[in-house]
Amino acid sequence: KQEVTQIPAALSVPEGENLVLNCSFTDSAIYNLQWFRQDPGKGLTSLLLIQSSQREQTSGRLNASLDKSSGRSTLYIAASQPGDSATYLCAVIRGSTLGRLYFGRGTQLTVWP
Amino acid sequence: DADVTQTPRNRITKTGKRIMLECSQTKGHDRMYWYRQDPGLGLRLIYYSFDVKDINKGEISDGYSVSRQAQAKFSLSLESAIPNQTALYFCATSDWGTSLGEQYFGPGTRLTVT
Numbered sequence: 001k002q003e004v005t006q007i008p009a010a011l012s013v014p015e016g017e018n019l020v021l022n023c024s025f026t027d028s029a030i031y032n033l034q035w036f037r038q039d040p041g042k043g044l045t046s047l048l049l050i051q052s053s054q055r056e057q058t059s060g061r062l063n064a065s066l067d068k069s070s071g072r073s074t075l076y077i078a079a080s081q082p083g084d085s086a087t088y089l090c091a092v093i094r095g096s097t098l099g100r101l102y103f104g105r106g107t108q109l110t111v112w113p
Numbered sequence: 114d115a116d117v118t119q120t121p122r123n124r125i126t127k128t129g130k131r132i133m134l135e136c137s138q139t140k141g142h143d144r145m146y147w148y149r150q151d152p153g154l155g156l157r158l159i160y161y162s163f164d165v166k167d168i169n170k171g172e173i174s175d176g177y178s179v180s181r182q183a184q185a186k187f188s189l190s191l192e193s194a195i196p197n198q199t200a201l202y203f204c205a206t207s208d209w210g211t212s213l214g215e216q217y218f219g220p221g222t223r224l225t226v227t
Contacts, residue, residue, distance in 0.1 A: 042221070043203060044218040091156075100171070103155045106155065
């Protein structure tokens with residue numbers, strides 16, 4: 001069974017800091033990995049999707065990396081802003097069960113002015 | 114207009130009642146999913162459908178049923194609601210052929226069973 005772990009569970013930083021959120025998964029036979037943002041009481045917004053053959057994806061101030069062999073992904077947020085405050089979720093699709101996402105429990109990020 | 118819509122957005126119901134949550138999408142995706150989210154437990158898959166004639170159980174399907182009425186519509190039913198089904202419910206869609214399985218989520222339905 002695929003298990004996805006996110007560390008830390010919560011993070012509080014001052015505005016302007018560069019930060020890294022971590023995600024690890026137990027089964028390296030993944031098809032792709034997706035990072036989401038969730039605002040309180042709201043739905044999930046897809047931030048980045050990395051295919052298993054890729055090493056990283058970038059979107060604006062966000063950069064996600066993937067090391068499939070070690071079962072790890074990181075989400076790097078540059079020059080954090082208060083508007084980045086949200087819960088960030090990592091999810092993987094296993095190669096053997098195409099279409100099913102396995103989620104971590106998320107990292108709750110607070111960026112204070 | 115949102116690509117994935119869910120109705121109702123909030124619902125309070127009593128134990129034993131039957132309730133249906135509805136999901137519609139305008140993305141033209143073939144695959145649809147239902148998840149529930151509980152504080153501290155993350156999102157868990159209830160049911161998923163790869164096309165209109167294909168329905169599959171997820172990891173927590175007991176107490177739930179689904180109907181894929183059309184490619185764009187996927188409904189989740191609680192036949193006899195119980196308090197531990199109080200949660201935030203999400204519908205999601207994906208198109209395997211063009212978007213490599215990237216999933217798009219609706220805004221969620223907050224369900225409270227008293």
